[in-house]
Structures are given as C-alpha cells and as structure tokens.
Amino acid sequence: MGLTSALNTSLGGLSLNETSIDVLGNNIANAGTNGFKASNVLFTTQLSRTLSVGSRPTTSNGGTNPRQVGLGALSASIRKDFTQGSVTNSTSPSDLAIQGDGFFILDGPDGQVYSRNGNFELNSQSLLTNQSGFKVQGYGVDEDFNLVTTTLADIEIPLGDLNVAQATQNVQIGGALLPTGVLGTQGSILSTANLTDAGNANAAITGATLLSDVEASIGTPLFTVGETLEFTPNKGGRSLDPLTLLVTGTTTAADFADFLDRTLGIQNGSGIPNDATTGAQPGVSVTAGGAFQVVGNTGTVNDIAITIGNITSDGATVSLPFTKTETSNGESAITDFVIFDSLGEPVTMKMTSVLESRSSNNTVFRYFMESADDNDGDIAVSTGTITFDSNGNVTDFTPNTFGISRVNTAADEMDVTIDLSDISGISSASAGSTLKLTLQDGSDPGTLASFVIDETGIINGVFDxxxxxxxxxxxxxxxxxxxxxxxxxxxxxxxGVSSGPPFLVTPGNFGAGTIRAGSIELSNTDVGRSLVDLIVASTNYRGNARVISSVQQLVDELLVLGR
Structure with missing residues (x-):
C-alpha cells in the first residue's frame, strides 16, 4: 500500500511540475509580446491518509499526535499577474498604453474581446484596429463633432478624407482713435436735377412714380422695362461692389432710391443724428421737387462720389448726373477684414468709425459695419457706438453682435460677436485714427492631417x-x-463565467487608468525570476522521478525475495 501510494503521489508531482514548466515556458516565450500578462501555478495539498487521529492526554499518558501521510499535491489555480508592465515610447501615434487597470475593447469576429496590447493601426477604411484586424471600440461623434456616449462604435480617423471649415463666431478689433479730431456733423449730399413723371402730365416725380416714366427731359425716358441697372459708386475713395436692379413694369422711383441706398450702404436710425445741413436722416430719397437726393453718413472715409458712368443699363451709361453739394466730415478710420461662413467661404467686411460727440469726461465714436457679401441685398450690416473715458479706455460699446445673411448660399446664417475693448481712445494728430483686426476664430476649409489622443482617450483631429x-x-x-x-x-x-460583466468607463475614471498615446505596454514577464522558477520546477520534477525510481528498486527487491 505504501509503495503504491508513493508511486501515485510522485506521479502527481511529475504532472504538477510539468504544468509549472509549461506555464513558465509560456511566460518566457511571451517575454517580447506587448501587453502580455505572465502566469504562475499555485499548488495545494491533496487529501492525506490518516494512520491515527491521536489521543487526548490522560492522567497516565501525555497524549499522542495524529499520524497522516500526504497523498501529494493538486494545482489550485493558474493565476494571471495583471500588474502593470513597463511602458515604452513607440513611433506611431495610434499605439496606446494603459497606465492602470482596464482593458481595451475590441470588436472581433466572435463578438467583443478585451486586450492590454495597444499596438493599433488604421486600416483601409480609416478604422482603428489591432494587428489581427479587430476593431477598437469607443465613442463616436455626431455631425457637429460632439461625443455620442450612448453606444459603442468603431473608432474612425479619416486622415486626408475629412474636410471641415469653421464659421467665425468672434471678432476682435484693435487700433487707436483720435479724440481731438473734427466732429462728424455732416455727410455727403448729392442730388440729380428735378425729374418729371411722364405718367402724370410731366409733373415732378414722387416715390410712387413708375421708374419707366421718369424723364430728365419731356419725351426722353431714362429707364425702360426689362433693362438691368448696375450701380458702381465710389465711397471713401474706393469703388464699391455693384448691385443690380431689374426694371419691371411695377418698379417705382422709391425702389430705385432704395437700390441706390443699399448699394451705398448708408445707415440710418439706431440713434444716428440727422445731417447738420439738411436736417434729414442719412439715406436716398425723392425730394418734393422731384430729384433723387443722397445724404451720406458722416466721416471722411464715408464720403460718397457718383459720376457719369457709375450707373449703367446693360452696359450702356445712364445719363443721370448727380451734383455734389456737401462733403462728409469728421475724424474717421477704416479697416477691411475677412471672416468665414460655415462652409469656409470668405466674407469680406469693412468697418469704419467717425468721431460723433465729445464732452468733458468722455468721447463717443460711431462705427459702421458693411459687407458686399451680405446676401440680404444691402451692404449695410450694423452700426453702433464706442465710448471712451477721459483716460482713453473703452467704457462701453454697443451692440456687440452683428449678423450676416447667407441666404443665397448653402452656408448657415452668421451671428458674430465683436469685441472692441482693445481699441485705444488715445492717438496723436500725426498718427490719426486707425482700426485693425486682431482676432477672428473662423477658417477656410481644411483636411484632417494628423491626430492626437490624450490621456482620457479623447481623439483630437488636427486639420491643415x-x-x-x-x-x-x-x-x-x-x-x-x-x-x-x-x-x-x-x-x-x-x-468568463467568474469574471463578471464588463464595466465600461472612460480613461481616468473609476480606477480604469489613463492612456498614453505613442506608447506601448511591454510584457510583464520577469525572465530572471522565470528562469529561477524553471530551475526549481526542474529540480522538483527530478526529485519526483527519483522517488519513482526508488520505489521501483524496492519493488524489485521484493520480487527477488519471492524467488
């Protein structure tokens, strides 16, 4: 019985050490496998053969201890070592390493699997995958690049294919305005000769007069139905972008005046003072005498000039001369700048300012915003005031937003916030007044050129x-x-059945660890320790084999005795 038991016990020992050597061999073989976690075998004793349970002490005997003979060992478990492996830099921004607990989530052919190996790359569909083609899972984004955290999705990084533009939402203007300059009290005044209405017995025209009935001299109409008028005036010494007007059977003189007004970008209302000479608000109107009159905004940079040839009809000059009787005055400045709509298309803006009022403790400049790219048919965009204190600091500017219509394009309507607080109210007579764009946050279209993954797993795409x-x-x-x-x-x-279900978290939360991009986690196999353990396991294996050899010799002796 004893020899047989020893054989079985040693046989179990051989099997256990074979398992241990097998596990150690796997650890050493994967010493170069990224993200590999080493294992170790845990032994436990088997049941023992009890020869005696022992006895209690008596008055005449001190008692005896139990006598048991062990029946060998069992493999309790093969335990994974999930401690952190060394993290080293790599040459790829798509390589990821987890510092802490947690596993990458991958979508494989048989469903979701989990890994510590962050050797990832982009496939031909711009999806982030591992070396076996399993797709990395995470949160995607909607069309506005907001994270969608309701469901997992394939991570897509379309380098070279994704194009975006950024609409301008904020504009900052700087510069310096001269507070001691000439106050703006009058704008340009231009007017035509009195015109007659052929449809009303050649009386003076009114706003309701049909444009086709307007005559400079009796029997000579200035406009005909079906022609297209183009107006290219001059403002502040620069030609404005032309607008056009189709003359129909219902187009009136008031419509023509409005056409001139919209092309010139004259702004009125909103607290703009009346012209000092005419007492009228700036704009284009039909006078009581039957003339078209232009009253411009104040400021030398807003001075209007209209000459023969500025109004054409299908390329031919319209003989409608304007006589200038007043020139715009007032200390002023002008700047041109470009902003971008939601499609990345440039929108050219013009901002002018004019000294409007001055008191003992503050100075007020009025500003005008214009844009020929404003699709509402009027280059005038907005107007407001900038107030400076006695130290030249901006104390108030209003309004602080302006809108640009993009109704004739596929782009969104624009609502832009403007910051004028950096403008100085101190300047010299020699330097005069200046304005300049210091910041705008829009951009033209760009292509995804690279990406960066931060420690929370957020993938930031960088466009060119x-x-x-x-x-x-x-x-x-x-x-x-x-x-x-x-x-x-x-x-x-x-x-596994005993692992519990996965708990999905974002890196850096709930103990899941953070992510290092451009890095990789190495195997946590300790080769030196494994080699020492291998020596121990080999020694144990030889010891168990020696026990079997000894039992065989004893059995041989018994067989000799039986002869």
Missing amino acids: NGIIRTLGQVTLARFSNPQGLLEFGNSTFQE
Missing part, C-alpha cells in the same frame, strides 16, 4: 487649416475579477 476637432474617444472595460477572464488568443481575453 489649424482647426482641432474631436473625432471620438477610446473607452476601457473593467472587471470585478479579471482572473476569471478567458484567454482568446491574439493577446485578447473573453468574458
């Missing part, structure tokens, strides 16, 4: 126009018992 957009977020999984995971090959694990 300087825009940065969120493209997604890598998510991680945690398990209550990672020892319960099943190895699935390709450096991946599957959910």
Whole structure:
C-alpha cells in the first residue's frame, strides 16, 4: 500500500511540475509580446491518509499526535499577474498604453474581446484596429463633432478624407482713435436735377412714380422695362461692389432710391443724428421737387462720389448726373477684414468709425459695419457706438453682435460677436485714427492631417487649416475579477463565467487608468525570476522521478525475495 501510494503521489508531482514548466515556458516565450500578462501555478495539498487521529492526554499518558501521510499535491489555480508592465515610447501615434487597470475593447469576429496590447493601426477604411484586424471600440461623434456616449462604435480617423471649415463666431478689433479730431456733423449730399413723371402730365416725380416714366427731359425716358441697372459708386475713395436692379413694369422711383441706398450702404436710425445741413436722416430719397437726393453718413472715409458712368443699363451709361453739394466730415478710420461662413467661404467686411460727440469726461465714436457679401441685398450690416473715458479706455460699446445673411448660399446664417475693448481712445494728430483686426476664430476649409489622443482617450483631429476637432474617444472595460477572464488568443481575453460583466468607463475614471498615446505596454514577464522558477520546477520534477525510481528498486527487491 505504501509503495503504491508513493508511486501515485510522485506521479502527481511529475504532472504538477510539468504544468509549472509549461506555464513558465509560456511566460518566457511571451517575454517580447506587448501587453502580455505572465502566469504562475499555485499548488495545494491533496487529501492525506490518516494512520491515527491521536489521543487526548490522560492522567497516565501525555497524549499522542495524529499520524497522516500526504497523498501529494493538486494545482489550485493558474493565476494571471495583471500588474502593470513597463511602458515604452513607440513611433506611431495610434499605439496606446494603459497606465492602470482596464482593458481595451475590441470588436472581433466572435463578438467583443478585451486586450492590454495597444499596438493599433488604421486600416483601409480609416478604422482603428489591432494587428489581427479587430476593431477598437469607443465613442463616436455626431455631425457637429460632439461625443455620442450612448453606444459603442468603431473608432474612425479619416486622415486626408475629412474636410471641415469653421464659421467665425468672434471678432476682435484693435487700433487707436483720435479724440481731438473734427466732429462728424455732416455727410455727403448729392442730388440729380428735378425729374418729371411722364405718367402724370410731366409733373415732378414722387416715390410712387413708375421708374419707366421718369424723364430728365419731356419725351426722353431714362429707364425702360426689362433693362438691368448696375450701380458702381465710389465711397471713401474706393469703388464699391455693384448691385443690380431689374426694371419691371411695377418698379417705382422709391425702389430705385432704395437700390441706390443699399448699394451705398448708408445707415440710418439706431440713434444716428440727422445731417447738420439738411436736417434729414442719412439715406436716398425723392425730394418734393422731384430729384433723387443722397445724404451720406458722416466721416471722411464715408464720403460718397457718383459720376457719369457709375450707373449703367446693360452696359450702356445712364445719363443721370448727380451734383455734389456737401462733403462728409469728421475724424474717421477704416479697416477691411475677412471672416468665414460655415462652409469656409470668405466674407469680406469693412468697418469704419467717425468721431460723433465729445464732452468733458468722455468721447463717443460711431462705427459702421458693411459687407458686399451680405446676401440680404444691402451692404449695410450694423452700426453702433464706442465710448471712451477721459483716460482713453473703452467704457462701453454697443451692440456687440452683428449678423450676416447667407441666404443665397448653402452656408448657415452668421451671428458674430465683436469685441472692441482693445481699441485705444488715445492717438496723436500725426498718427490719426486707425482700426485693425486682431482676432477672428473662423477658417477656410481644411483636411484632417494628423491626430492626437490624450490621456482620457479623447481623439483630437488636427486639420491643415489649424482647426482641432474631436473625432471620438477610446473607452476601457473593467472587471470585478479579471482572473476569471478567458484567454482568446491574439493577446485578447473573453468574458468568463467568474469574471463578471464588463464595466465600461472612460480613461481616468473609476480606477480604469489613463492612456498614453505613442506608447506601448511591454510584457510583464520577469525572465530572471522565470528562469529561477524553471530551475526549481526542474529540480522538483527530478526529485519526483527519483522517488519513482526508488520505489521501483524496492519493488524489485521484493520480487527477488519471492524467488
């Protein structure tokens, strides 16, 4: 019985040490496998053969201890070492390493698997995958680049294919305005000769007169139905972009005056004072005598000039001369700048300012915003005031927003916030007044050129126009018992019956660890320790084999005795 028991016990020992050597061999073989987690075998004793349970002490005997003979050992478990492996830099921005607990989530052919190996790359569909083609899972983004955290999705990084533009939302203007200059009290005044209405017995025209009935001299109409008028005036010494007007059977003189007004970008209302000479608000109107009269805004940079040839009809000059009787005055400045709509198309803006009022403790400049790219048919955009204190500091500017219509384009309507607080109210007579664009946050179209993944897993796409957009977020999984995971090959694990379900978290939260981009986690195999353990396991294996050899010799002796 004893020899047979020894044989079985040693046989079990051989099997256990074979398992241990097998595990150690696997650890050493994967010493170069990124993200590999080493294992170790835990032994436990088997049942023992009890020869005697012992006895209690008596008055005449001190008692005896139990006598038991062990029946060998069992493999209690093969335990994974999930401690952090060394993290080293790589040459690829798509390589990721987890510092802390947690697993990458991958979509494989048989469902979701989990891995610590962050050797990822982009495939031909711009999806982030591992070396076996399993797709990395995380949160995607909607059309506005906002994270969608309701469901996991493939991580897509379309380098060279994704194009975006950024609409301007904020504009900042700087410069310096001269507070001691000439106050703006009058604008340009231009008018035509009195015109007659052929449809009303050649009386003086009114706003209701049909444009086709307007005559400079009796029997000579200035306009005909069906022609297209183009107006290219001069303002502040620069030609304005032309607008056009189709003359129909219902087009009136008031419509023509409005056409001139919109092309000139004259602004009125909103607290703009009346012209000092005419007492009228700036604009284009039909006078009581039947003339078209232009009253411009104040400021030398807003001075209007209209000459023969500025109004044409299908390319031919319209003989409607304007006589200038007043020139715009007032200390002023002008600047041109470009902003961008939601499609990245440039929108050219012009801003002018004029000294409007001055008192003992403040100075007020009025500003005008214009744009020929404003699609509402009027280049005038907005007007407001800038107030400076006695130290030249801006104390107030209003309004602080302006809108640009893009109704004739596929772009969104624009609502832009303007900051004028950096303008100085101190300047010299020699320097005069100046304005300049210091900041605008829009951009023209750009293509995704590169990407950066931060420690929270957020993927930031960098476009060649300087825009940065969120493209997604890598998510991680945690398990209550990672020892319960099943190895699935390709450096991946599957959910096991004892691992518990995955708990999905974003990096840096709930103990899931953070992510290092451009890095990789190495195997945590300790080769030196494994080699020492291998020596111990080999020694134990030889010891058990020696026990078997000894039992064989004893059995041989017994057989000799039986002869």
